[in-house]
């Protein structure tokens with residue numbers, strides 16, 4: 001789940017893109033990049049790091065032009081440590097294209113070979129986004145006749161792209177001298193919305209919060225499979241480019257990834273989290289007498305709405321027992337377990353008075369590798385808690401994710417092949433209560449009657465695109481367990497395949 005944004009305005013867009021990327025920073029902390037265009041020329045700056053560190057004044061000055069796009073990266077394919085895989089990507093032919101991508105292509109490895117053998121295109125990194133831009137470039141070349149490109153030709157190219165690429169993708173691209181293109185995968189797994197400012201400036205972004213925070217009003221989400229093209233005159237064209245679109249947004253966006261003040265596919269993320277708190281409260285009530293709980297304490301940041309609603313429902317006080325160091329980023333989206341583990345204690349500190357001699361119910365939005373919960377339960381005990389109960393607003397995370405959340409192997413998941421009792425023991429809590437998967441789907445779906453379902457594979461093992469092969473699992477797993485500077489991902493991928501594929 002990276003954060004992507006694109007904009008077309010009547011004045012320079014460099015600051016606008018920077019501001020939008022800051023609003024999307026929670027979606028990717030590893031690298032950031034912006035491209036602007038003036039006439040036919042592209043100006044790019046990208047590097048590893050957070051937005052504030054990547055863009056200095058001199059970099060901002062070197063980004064002229066009234067049209068541009070940007071990305072904050074959370075690496076979920078390819079190599080997390082490679083500067084070259086920071087986005088945007090650029091290809092010079094045809095026309096000059098730059099592109100940003102949120103999601104994961106599950107067939108990137110096969111496409112890479114196909115691109116070389118048939119389309120004569122060389123891919124120089126492990127990034128699935130480099131594959132994607134080359135597929136788009138090839139299909140645009142096939143569809144285009146004369147300049148300027150027509151929306152019809154562009155949408156024909158997107159249609160052809162959608163036939164070749166598999167997995168999840170929300171994409172924004174600029175075609176030099178032509179305009180801004182955006183499209184979304186036919187299952188609507190990754191989010192993408194657009195809106196306008198009062199003076200007609202246009203913005204497309206991963207989350208509505210990026211629009212609102214930069215003075216734009218949300219128009220609507222792109223439909224699954226739909227493409228949008230804004231030509232240089234600012235004229236908006238849209239077209240459905242898929243014959244079988246169906247809306248299955250990623251459940252993990254509602255659980256953790258998105259900001260609570262965003263509205264995605266018509267669903268308020270905040271309301272979804274409140275609803276999860278409500279059903280979690282019912283589980284708590286049916287598991288243990290609420291009288292055994294003195295206080296409900298959220299594990300900051302993402303669990304707050306669910307914890308608040310849970311406390312309200314069981315009639316117990318909601319208190320802030322942990323203070324978050326606001327200068328430490330999100331732990332879960334850091335690459336590498338070492339960094340994640342170290343930063344939990346740097347990030348959260350307990351306020352002893354809220355724990356001393358009390359039975360506390362800690363609430364988190366999710367338990368993935370168990371890194372946070374294990375530390376936090378220990379910290380609650382050290383702060384003097386009598387009993388430490390833990391509740392998770394999401395069900396157990398048992399299956400790897402291939403659509404843009406960095407959990408490529410089952411073994412790293414604390415709930416994989418473990419019973420709830422075994423997980424409780426590992427974490428060291430006195431009781432562990434999980435959300436029910438069907439209840440979660442029901443209460444979030446209730447906020448949008450038009451949903452086909454959810455991409456909730458990490459909870460239920462069902463992969464909505466229906467075409468993820470053992471080889472796809474193995475390739476991703478090999479890539480994502482590679483170390484900095486490790487050139488041997490392909491060899492490991494073959495080994496993993498021989499030894500049985502899926503995590």
Ligand SMILES: O=P(O)(O)OC[C@H]1O[C@H](OP(=O)(O)OP(=O)(O)O)[C@H](O)[C@@H]1O
Nearest residue numbers: 301302330331332367368369370371372
């Ligand atoms: O079981 P784990 O592997 O530890 O992963 C789950 C934890 O990671 C996330 O927090 P994070 O610190 O990333 O962000 P937040 O501040 O938005 O809650 C999430 O909210 C859980 O607390």
Ligand SMILES: NC(=O)CC[C@H](N)C(=O)O
Nearest residue numbers: 001002075076077102103
């Ligand atoms: N999480 C994402 O959207 C990542 C995009 C792309 N697969 C990358 O790893 O750079």
Ligand SMILES: [Mg+2]
Nearest residue numbers: 299300301302
């Ligand atoms: Mg958290």
